[in-house]
Amino acid sequence: MYKYDAIDQQLVNERVAQYRDQTNRYLAGELSEEEFRPLRLQNGLYIQRQAPMLRIAVPYGMLSSKQLRKLGAIAKRFDKGYGHFSTRQNLQLNWPKLEDVPEILAELATVEMHAIQTSGNCIRNITTDQFAGVAPDEVIDPRAMAEVMRQWSTFHPEFALLPRKFKIAVSGTEQDRAIVQAHDIGMEFYQDAKGQTAIKVWVGGGLGRTPILGTVIREHLEWQHALTYCEAIIRVYNLHGRRDNAYKARIKILVKALGIEEFKQQVEAEWLHLKDNPNTITQAELARVGQHFEAMPYENLPAHDASFDSAIASNPAFAAWVKRCVHAHKQAGYRAITLSLKPHGHAPGDITSEQMAVVADLADAYSFGELRASHEQNLILADVKLSDLFPLWEKARAAGLATPNIGLLTDIICCPGGDFCSLANAKSIPIAEAIQMQFDNLDYLHDIGDLELNISGCMNACGHHHVGHIGILGVDKDGSEWYQVTIGGKQGNDASIGSVIGPSFSAEEMPGVVQRLIEVYIQERTAEERFIDTVRRIGVPPFKAHVYASKETSNV
Amino acid sequence: MSNLIKDNAIVADEWTRVTPPVLGEETVRKQAGKVVLFKLTGEETFTAEQIAATQIPEGKVLVPFTVWQANKDKLASRVAQGEVGLLIATHEAIEDVMAEVKDINAFALVAVYVERFADGRIFSIGNLLRTRYGFKNELRAIGDVLRDQLFFLKRSGFNSYLIRADRNAQEALHSLKDFSEPYQGAVDIAQPAWRRTNR
Numbered sequence: 001m002y003k004y005d006a007i008d009q010q011l012v013n014e015r016v017a018q019y020r021d022q023t024n025r026y027l028a029g030e031l032s033e034e035e036f037r038p039l040r041l042q043n044g045l046y047i048q049r050q051a052p053m054l055r056i057a058v059p060y061g062m063l064s065s066k067q068l069r070k071l072g073a074i075a076k077r078f079d080k081g082y083g084h085f086s087t088r089q090n091l092q093l094n095w096p097k098l099e100d101v102p103e104i105l106a107e108l109a110t111v112e113m114h115a116i117q118t119s120g121n122c123i124r125n126i127t128t129d130q131f132a133g134v135a136p137d138e139v140i141d142p143r144a145m146a147e148v149m150r151q152w153s154t155f156h157p158e159f160a161l162l163p164r165k166f167k168i169a170v171s172g173t174e175q176d177r178a179i180v181q182a183h184d185i186g187m188e189f190y191q192d193a194k195g196q197t198a199i200k201v202w203v204g205g206g207l208g209r210t211p212i213l214g215t216v217i218r219e220h221l222e223w224q225h226a227l228t229y230c231e232a233i234i235r236v237y238n239l240h241g242r243r244d245n246a247y248k249a250r251i252k253i254l255v256k257a258l259g260i261e262e263f264k265q266q267v268e269a270e271w272l273h274l275k276d277n278p279n280t281i282t283q284a285e286l287a288r289v290g291q292h293f294e295a296m297p298y299e300n301l302p303a304h305d306a307s308f309d310s311a312i313a314s315n316p317a318f319a320a321w322v323k324r325c326v327h328a329h330k331q332a333g334y335r336a337i338t339l340s341l342k343p344h345g346h347a348p349g350d351i352t353s354e355q356m357a358v359v360a361d362l363a364d365a366y367s368f369g370e371l372r373a374s375h376e377q378n379l380i381l382a383d384v385k386l387s388d389l390f391p392l393w394e395k396a397r398a399a400g401l402a403t404p405n406i407g408l409l410t411d412i413i414c415c416p417g418g419d420f421c422s423l424a425n426a427k428s429i430p431i432a433e434a435i436q437m438q439f440d441n442l443d444y445l446h447d448i449g450d451l452e453l454n455i456s457g458c459m460n461a462c463g464h465h466h467v468g469h470i471g472i473l474g475v476d477k478d479g480s481e482w483y484q485v486t487i488g489g490k491q492g493n494d495a496s497i498g499s500v501i502g503p504s505f506s507a508e509e510m511p512g513v514v515q516r517l518i519e520v521y522i523q524e525r526t527a528e529e530r531f532i533d534t535v536r537r538i539g540v541p542p543f544k545a546h547v548y549a550s551k552e553t554s555n556v
Numbered sequence: 557m558s559n560l561i562k563d564n565a566i567v568a569d570e571w572t573r574v575t576p577p578v579l580g581e582e583t584v585r586k587q588a589g590k591v592v593l594f595k596l597t598g599e600e601t602f603t604a605e606q607i608a609a610t611q612i613p614e615g616k617v618l619v620p621f622t623v624w625q626a627n628k629d630k631l632a633s634r635v636a637q638g639e640v641g642l643l644i645a646t647h648e649a650i651e652d653v654m655a656e657v658k659d660i661n662a663f664a665l666v667a668v669y670v671e672r673f674a675d676g677r678i679f680s681i682g683n684l685l686r687t688r689y690g691f692k693n694e695l696r697a698i699g700d701v702l703r704d705q706l707f708f709l710k711r712s713g714f715n716s717y718l719i720r721a722d723r724n725a726q727e728a729l730h731s732l733k734d735f736s737e738p739y740q741g742a743v744d745i746a747q748p749a750w751r752r753t754n755r
């Protein structure tokens with residue numbers, strides 16, 4: 001993975017000094033609450049219900065074992081001994097003290113980490129596929145470009161105070177796993193007819209209050225122009241995006257209001273001026289960054305391993321884990337694995353300091369000392385030998401990291417919700433836990449198969465509920481907490497936004513509602529169909545009928 | 557003491573800012589509507605009456621764009637003598653301003669007024685003035701200008717900053733040096749880090 005040189009290190013060190021000074025000025029009363037706000041936000045510090053929340057950047061989800069150990073130590077020393085992986089591949093601490101943050105940043109800087117631009121109205125962490133570099137369906141490893149873009153966007157002077165936050169995702173696979181269509185800018189790398197790396201550029205996607213999938217603004221962009229083209233898009237947005245109403249300030253609203261044709265024309269006109277400026281990426285720079293992402297020193301291994309095969313045959317629990325948590329790899333004899341941060345009955349994405357230390361050890365022992373965070377809020381070891389899977393599983397299981405539920409109903413994506421977040425309409429974590437307990441039977445879970453369930457505590461949609469096969473949204477009705485349910489949302493190349501099935505439910509009803517949805521699916525599915533396929537084929541009405549029919553009878 | 561930073565030092569402000577008088581109780585604010593749908597609404601704008609009633613004193617004057625526009629001919633000789641600065645607000649579309657201004661370098665000073673700290677349009681406007689419209693003279697940020705914008709303003713082509721009156725300009729000076737090696741090319745340093753040094 002990318003290693004800092006003197007320039008990178010100096011920049012994060014200077015950032016620590018700058019932020020320390022800003023915090024001191026605030027604590028001394030020289031900066032008002034309102035003036036300190038954008039400064040702390042640009043540094044990932046929210047003030048929440050319980051305490052401040054600090055979001056630490058994990059650029060495109062890549063972490064070294066050393067960094068994870070440091071995160072664990074920080075969570076222990078400055079927080080309550082755990083952290084939370086978010087849907088944007090970052091790590092959040094829920095309980096740090098405002099006055100400790102400069103010290104936390106100083107600690108982070110020692111392992112080449114920071115919290116720069118993890119919130120606030122600026123370009124945020126650039127996200128990508130958690131299997132970048134190892135996925136068999138990958139056309140182009142997007143990480144070198146993601147790193148080039150990370151550097152370019154860090155303290156970009158022109159885009160320091162945008163109308164609203166700005167999220168960029170990059171992807172280089174046939175099957176999109178980075179939800180490029182749900183980002184302000186999505187960049188899909190591909191090989192063009194001449195065998196050159198090209199980019200399909202999407203713009204104006206975003207979830208939140210007004211969920212909109214992105215539109216293609218350019219089918220073909222040569223990779224050299226990635227930065228200048230983004231500059232053109234963001235400049236048009238910076239100058240013309242709305243600033244009077246935070247709910248109408250995202251680029252998606254501008255694109256919708258102008259229409260993609262007009263917006264595109266403005267961007268292209270701007271780009272004529274910016275094209276070929278010094279931020280145009282050179283082959284040399286891409287190669288310099290790219291050498292940090294070269295393939296690992298893999299051994300030449302056969303495609304099969306006898307010890308692995310026999311462990312599967314003799315150990316059903318291991319076999320179940322392999323089925324859900326082990327993923328194909330470019331290199332023969334290797335696999336990527338997901339460590340589930342979704343044990344049943346716990347807050348999705350949470351991980352203790354002790355678990356972080358275990359994962360760091362596993363990464364060192366089995367996966368070249370590196371790991372990734374996924375936007376599904378799990379951790380990935382990307383380069384594990386087949387013969388190491390069994391011992392790895394045993395250790396992961398002992399640490400509570402081997403729930404075989406990846407991609408299943410209980411692999412719930414969930415925002416912090418009302419337990420932590422001051423914007424929430426309703427709690428989300430207890431709903432996730434209740435649903436996980438309802439479906440605690442693993443055989444049943446495996447029978448239900450692939451299913452994505454997403455929960456957000458309010459329409460800001462941090463839990464991506466719109467693109468969940470089942471989406472749950474916390475709503476406020478006369479001051480009490482209710483939940484609205486959507487089905488049919490999907491991420492990926494054929495992304496869609498879910499449809500509301502009807503009036504909302506109380507918290508107690510929710511596990512039963514999900515149960516009813518599953519009953520319809522089990523009844524109606526064909527042999528090959530996943531839940532989402534059945535929803536797409538038969539539509540919402542049968543699901544709706546069954547869920548609400550039961551509601552009436554139970555009310556009588 | 558002056559609160560004006562120019563280049564890297566605090567200097568006296570030689571310019572008098574011209575502000576149209578308030579007539580009556582009501583200030584006119586930009587309305588949300590079809591035409592201005594994408595502009596920040598709610599900023600103060602000047603009515604024709606206000607513009608007509610504006611007094612322009614002797615000496616070096618910083619004149620709002622709309623006031624200059626209404627007094628173009630009268631001010632021409634003073635512009636030629638280097639006595640007129642042009643004041644643009646961030647909600648005024650820079651391309652519309654430039655369509656009126658034939659030679660931007662005729663102005664010894666262009667100032668961009670930012671009403672709120674969080675309004676980052678000022679950065680794009682500065683960049684455009686320098687790189688697209690070739691402005692070479694003093695480019696000043698005024699309004700809600702605090703030390704934490706300075707580094708970005710400098711990189712966007714500004715070379716003078718009128719720090720908000722209740723803040724200490726001396727302290728603000730430090731922020732011009734917050735970061736020593738920026739990553740990306742911008743107005744002040746056009747080359748990105750990887751073109752400047754052998755990384």
Ligand code: HEM
Binds near residue numbers: 164206250422
């Ligand atoms: C607890 C503190 C948090 C607060 C106050 C907060 C606030 C917000 C707000 C206000 C938005 C909507 C912005 C907009 O649409 O313009 C948003 C969006 C989002 N948040 Fe959070 N959030 C928090 C935690 C999280 C966490 C823990 C995650 C990840 C698990 C997360 C992931 C996201 C994502 C992915 C979006 C984007 C949805 C979109 O594309 O519009 N947030 N957040």
Ligand code: SF4
Binds near residue numbers: 418456
């Ligand atoms: S979706 Fe709403 S409740 Fe959940 S974290 Fe985001 S802002 Fe808070």
